[in-house]
Amino acid sequence: MRRRPTRGFDHMWLHANALAKTGLIEPPTKTVKHSKPFPFLHLQAASDRDIDPDHFRTVCSVKRKRILIIDDVVTSGATLRAAAAALKRDGAEEVSALTVATAEDGLLLAPRARK
Numbered sequence: 001m002r003r004r005p006t007r008g009f010d011h012m013w014l015h016a017n018a019l020a021k022t023g024l025i026e027p028p029t030k031t032v033k034h035s036k037p038f039p040f041l042h043l044q045a046a047s048d049r050d051i052d053p054d055h056f057r058t059v060c061s062v063k064r065k066r067i068l069i070i071d072d073v074v075t076s077g078a079t080l081r082a083a084a085a086a087l088k089r090d091g092a093e094e095v096s097a098l099t100v101a102t103a104e105d106g107l108l109l110a111p112r113a114r115k
Contacts (some may be wrong), residue, residue: 005009028070030060031060032058033059047088053085055086055088062087062092063092064093065091066095067095068097068098069097069098070097070098070099073100074101075102
């Protein structure tokens with residue numbers, strides 16, 4: 001959302017709305033916000049990147065909901081892990097992520113646990 005003022009649009013918001021029009025997901029809702037200034041992770045080695053889940057706060061009820069986080073690029077996964085942990089902390093039943101690209105070769109996130 002920080003890029004919207006410079007570009008005039010948010011490309012991931014547009015992708016999420018396009019997915020919603022097909023019926024694959026519900027219309028997107030802003031669910032989490034930064035509770036403090038975001039650290040400059042790009043200045044750190046991927047292995048040193050860490051974000052506390054308290055960095056994020058939910059802005060709507062997520063209790064018993066299945067949440068899909070859509071992000072354009074995942075580098076280390078630190079931001080996604082922290083956002084997912086914050087959503088789970090606040091009652092989300094399941095949190096999944098969809099990314100368009102990875103910044104590093106071979107980066108694989110943990111597979112989703114089967115019930």
